[in-house]
Amino acid sequence: MDLGFAEKVGIFLGLVLIILFGSIGSSRTFVSAAGGGLGEHYVFMTKWGTLGTANGQFRDAGGIGVDVLGHIYVVDSGNDRIEKFDSNGTFITAWGSPGTSNGLFSEVTGVTVGLAGHVYVSDYGKNNVQVFGLSTNHHPIN
DSSP states (O other): OOOOOSOBOOOOBOTTOEEEEEBTTTOOEEEEEOOOSTTOOOEEEEEEOOBSSSTTOBSSEEEEEEOTTOOEEEEEGGGTEEEEEOTTOOEEEEEOOBSSSTTOBSSEEEEEEOTTSOEEEEETTTTEEEEEOSSSSOOBOO
16 A cells, blocks of 8 residues: 655654654655554554644654653654644644754754653754753753
């Protein structure tokens, strides 16, 4: 089955065996899940996102992270931001914009979430990793 992904960019295997793919150029996120074990079979479940700059849209969706509550964090490198969704793909929040100050991004490439809830964002353009605390403002932790 061709899902139209030019290149698989981010893959995450979570606690509930969720696999997420971002795709360069198509600006979509693909979600799949199935039982574990050898010979497992993955079936298409859902997708979300379209090309754009509005909430829930992407310009080059990339890396993906999932927190212990099942929230999904997607790198939107073309918009220099991180977008957060619930496990059904409903938009929750986004943060970041182009810039050189703390909390801003130059070419965000990856995201992961630690067990304590800190969000780690790698920025290729700034050659750094910024750490964000789980709050409504998503300010970098100093």
